[in-house]
Amino acid sequence: MIIYVVRLGDSIYKISREYGVSADAIIAANGLPNANNLVVGQAIVIPGDFFNYTVKRGESMYSIAQYFGIPLRALLDANPGINPNRLQPGQTIVIPLPPRQGRAIYVNGYVFPSVTNDVLQSTLPYLTYLSIFSYQVRANGTLKGIDDAGPIRISRAAGTAPLMVITNIEEGSGFSSEIAHEILTNNQAQDTLIGNILGVMEGNNYYGLSIDFEYLFPEDRQNFINFIGRVVNTLRPMGYKVMVALAPKISADQKGLLYEAHDYPAIGALADFVILMTYEWGYLRGPAEAVAPINKVRQVLDYAVSEIPSEKIIMGMPNYGYDWTLPFVKGSAARILTNYGAVMLAQRVGARIQYDYTAQAPYFNYYDSERRRHEVWFDDARSYYARLGLVDEYGLAGVSYWTTNNYFAPNWLVLDSMYKVRKVI
Numbered sequence: 001m002i003i004y005v006v007r008l009g010d011s012i013y014k015i016s017r018e019y020g021v022s023a024d025a026i027i028a029a030n031g032l033p034n035a036n037n038l039v040v041g042q043a044i045v046i047p048g049d050f051f052n053y054t055v056k057r058g059e060s061m062y063s064i065a066q067y068f069g070i071p072l073r074a075l076l077d078a079n080p081g082i083n084p085n086r087l088q089p090g091q092t093i094v095i096p097l098p099p100r101q102g103r104a105i106y107v108n109g110y111v112f113p114s115v116t117n118d119v120l121q122s123t124l125p126y127l128t129y130l131s132i133f134s135y136q137v138r139a140n141g142t143l144k145g146i147d148d149a150g151p152i153r154i155s156r157a158a159g160t161a162p163l164m165v166i167t168n169i170e171e172g173s174g175f176s177s178e179i180a181h182e183i184l185t186n187n188q189a190q191d192t193l194i195g196n197i198l199g200v201m202e203g204n205n206y207y208g209l210s211i212d213f214e215y216l217f218p219e220d221r222q223n224f225i226n227f228i229g230r231v232v233n234t235l236r237p238m239g240y241k242v243m244v245a246l247a248p249k250i251s252a253d254q255k256g257l258l259y260e261a262h263d264y265p266a267i268g269a270l271a272d273f274v275i276l277m278t279y280e281w282g283y284l285r286g287p288a289e290a291v292a293p294i295n296k297v298r299q300v301l302d303y304a305v306s307e308i309p310s311e312k313i314i315m316g317m318p319n320y321g322y323d324w325t326l327p328f329v330k331g332s333a334a335r336i337l338t339n340y341g342a343v344m345l346a347q348r349v350g351a352r353i354q355y356d357y358t359a360q361a362p363y364f365n366y367y368d369s370e371r372r373r374h375e376v377w378f379d380d381a382r383s384y385y386a387r388l389g390l391v392d393e394y395g396l397a398g399v400s401y402w403t404t405n406n407y408f409a410p411n412w413l414v415l416d417s418m419y420k421v422r423k424v425i
Helices: 012-019 023-030 061-068 072-077 118-125 149-157 175-184 189-204 218-237 264-270 294-307 340-351 381-394 407-419
Strands: 001-004 043-044 050-054 091-096 104-112 129-138 161-167 206-210 241-246 273-276 314-316 322-327 335-337 353-356 361-367 373-377 398-402
Touching: 001 012, 001 381, 012 023, 012 043, 012 050, 023 043, 023 407, 043 381, 043 407, 061 072, 061 091, 072 091, 104 118, 118 340, 118 407, 129 175, 129 189, 129 206, 149 161, 161 189, 175 189, 175 218, 189 206, 189 218, 189 353, 206 218, 218 241, 218 264, 218 353, 241 264, 264 273, 273 294, 294 314, 294 381, 314 381, 322 340, 335 340, 340 361, 340 373, 361 381, 381 398, 381 407
Parallel strands: 104 129, 104 398, 129 161, 161 206, 206 241, 241 273, 273 314, 314 398
Antiparallel strands: 001 043, 050 091, 322 335, 322 373, 353 361, 361 373
């Protein structure tokens, strides 16, 4: 597999000829929605264990091997009919790709029950866990249920472990500090909640539990730790795994309602895994920015691995982008895009996709029919490759995608080229 960035004048058929891979194979591998209208700057994945290369003037087998970072012997063995001493400009040779050496990692995918069967079936081979979002906790410990029977049945049939997700989301609203406070300070409500969790997990054939309590009052920091301890002590002896989603902190004393009650070392010691929500720097109601800039993700990981064993850490990965209207006005909202949708928008408005190497993320600008300037940030094969590299660099357990309700083939091609997916059922 190689990542190719579209240049002016390219077509899928020209790229196909250059790399010796059929156009149909490239289109199918990438799920290209715009195969006949590629966008300059668009990243596509060329599948295969090798590709064809046209020799340029002055090149030798040695210099070509050096350029592609492969052993000279491997290059010579892949081209047995080529005399290395008579290499000619314009000659076609085969560039072999090294076999995948990646280790097995855990991959989690959040999903809403509304996911289509086609998307779910396509995604499940790449997932260890499917976290079905979400059972909403009420202040008295009861739960607002979801229609999860289909995703659970399909995920188990595919060898992917379904996880029950509980949240402190208020019905018809967002995350509620007050609901969480009622639960975290009331033992009777906790008893009711834990009993209801067990009933759902046993009755619905869940593999484990994922806790996503956000925007907790700072004074509930220890209460949250105590609650997680109770849940773990109840579920672990029964064979259930417990994960906890944590805000993307860069220090122990980071201020803000999102951060203060999430105690990295204490929660990391209790949970089987923690999921770091390393996204939303560029967010729905904020100014235009990459959703998960790698330099800022690194800051979170630098702190996280100092407090939590790296083999317990699962790094969050966004599967979406945003379209902001400029200049940013406080209170305004961006438009949410899929990664495919962002590329199709660039094609429609005639934009060239740029790439920010500090953030390791693609973006572009355009003007709408009212002459308002827009800025779009999203993800592509390059940005996923860069962030997935952090898993090995930091020795992490794996990654978690928010969400997998949309299938973006290049991400899974890149993941599959770098790692094996660990299965637990």
